[in-house]
Amino acid sequence: MVSHPPPESSSVNQNDNSQPSKIIKPPRAPLKRLKSPAWDHFDQIKNNDGFVVWAVCECCGKDYAAGSNKNATNNLLAHTPACPRIHIRMRFKIIQYGSFLRVDNGSSSSIVEEIATGKQFSIRDVFQMRKISDASAIEMESDVSESTSPTQPKWRKVAYGGMQPGFEDNHTDESFLEDMVMNANVVKRNMLKVMLDSVSISQYLCIVALVVIVWTLTLRSSIDANSLLLLDVILLGLGFFVLLLTAEMLSFNLLLKFSFFITGLYVLSPIYHTLTWSISSDSIWALTVSLITLHLFLHDYSGCTVKAPGAPERPSFMSNISLNASIVASLLIASRLPSRLHVFAIVLFSLQVFLFAPLVVYCIKKYSFPFHLIFSVGLMAVTLAFAYRLHRLVFVLLLSLFVFVNMVCPYWLIRIQEYKFEINGPWDEAKLCFNITE
Numbered sequence: 001m002v003s004h005p006p007p008e009s010s011s012v013n014q015n016d017n018s019q020p021s022k023i024i025k026p027p028r029a030p031l032k033r034l035k036s037p038a039w040d041h042f043d044q045i046k047n048n049d050g051f052v053v054w055a056v057c058e059c060c061g062k063d064y065a066a067g068s069n070k071n072a073t074n075n076l077l078a079h080t081p082a083c084p085r086i087h088i089r090m091r092f093k094i095i096q097y098g099s100f101l102r103v104d105n106g107s108s109s110s111i112v113e114e115i116a117t118g119k120q121f122s123i124r125d126v127f128q129m130r131k132i133s134d135a136s137a138i139e140m141e142s143d144v145s146e147s148t149s150p151t152q153p154k155w156r157k158v159a160y161g162g163m164q165p166g167f168e169d170n171h172t173d174e175s176f177l178e179d180m181v182m183n184a185n186v187v188k189r190n191m192l193k194v195m196l197d198s199v200s201i202s203q204y205l206c207i208v209a210l211v212v213i214v215w216t217l218t219l220r221s222s223i224d225a226n227s228l229l230l231l232d233v234i235l236l237g238l239g240f241f242v243l244l245l246t247a248e249m250l251s252f253n254l255l256l257k258f259s260f261f262i263t264g265l266y267v268l269s270p271i272y273h274t275l276t277w278s279i280s281s282d283s284i285w286a287l288t289v290s291l292i293t294l295h296l297f298l299h300d301y302s303g304c305t306v307k308a309p310g311a312p313e314r315p316s317f318m319s320n321i322s323l324n325a326s327i328v329a330s331l332l333i334a335s336r337l338p339s340r341l342h343v344f345a346i347v348l349f350s351l352q353v354f355l356f357a358p359l360v361v362y363c364i365k366k367y368s369f370p371f372h373l374i375f376s377v378g379l380m381a382v383t384l385a386f387a388y389r390l391h392r393l394v395f396v397l398l399l400s401l402f403v404f405v406n407m408v409c410p411y412w413l414i415r416i417q418e419y420k421f422e423i424n425g426p427w428d429e430a431k432l433c434f435n436i437t438e
Contacts, residue, residue: 157426180425189417194410196373201301202405203361203376206383208296209398211353213386215333218346228345235352242360246367262348269344276335284332291329295354298322303362326354
């Protein structure tokens, strides 16, 4: 038999100055005071790694503390045949020793709410905690094999197999949120790096703006056909020189292809000249503006319009649509020029810029990023100079666009990144990964 605790003046509990909690008697039989110190039995079972059962006899009200310790367990089993029923008051596990012990409820139902939470109690408090409802007590039959309450099967995390006995279909245990990961794929961005990356966008905006300025000056007859042809030759020579310097991809085969391309374009110039005679000029201007806007929205600012040497992949479908929109806009503008030579010169200039310039810029950026920045800043200065000559309002709009793209948008991106919150966990759909080697 297990004896009740000694008075507070006992030497075993000198450090425990707290008053014992009030004893609440069970509704059926009062709990009698134990005749011998309760900690004697705790000294016997304190090295037990298993569960400890605190049982109360329904007939005589005697307390028993039984664990894997042989003597303490036999005291409970010896009294079992004399009583028809025994109430299990607590079933806990000693986890931590010392002046305080941490107890953990091991039964399927939370008999003592404080114990289930893992709160620390003194040894005296464990045996004097009698605030247990009669409905939460577990009744045991007198059979020796059923002297301890059966534990509920542990919930297992399985994908298939149906419902597990004793658990709801949507049951989640305490480890459900252990696999939750927050902001696993969020990339922390630097303000300076984002501003440097936005230079590529401003650079291509300058290229498109220069093309539009040349179109406008040609339609106003400010630039003649010979000047356009000279500009085409200069741009073509500079492009070949950059490719030879950065990528070393200039070859006789490439020059031959360009010769065939220019010859075919010259032959088709009369057709382009009379292509839109039956369409009004207002429709041509509106369609040209729409196509250029579509070109800017769908353009791939991180790559080039053709397969560059060393590029990881080919141009995307949207990039091809953007290129086609720019070519159609060039043909619409060329159809409003006065002569076939003007048509040939302006179409060649447009194709060099929209088709050939992104490849040259990509090679420059791959060759040297500082040189890429110098080239971009110089291109912005030239574009702003021509825009100021064309109209001051165009200059202000273009300058505002550069400030918005290179300063406001990077700051905006860094600012809203603080509110990005992404969670991943066991509720996400499974992602199948296949490693196909054949």
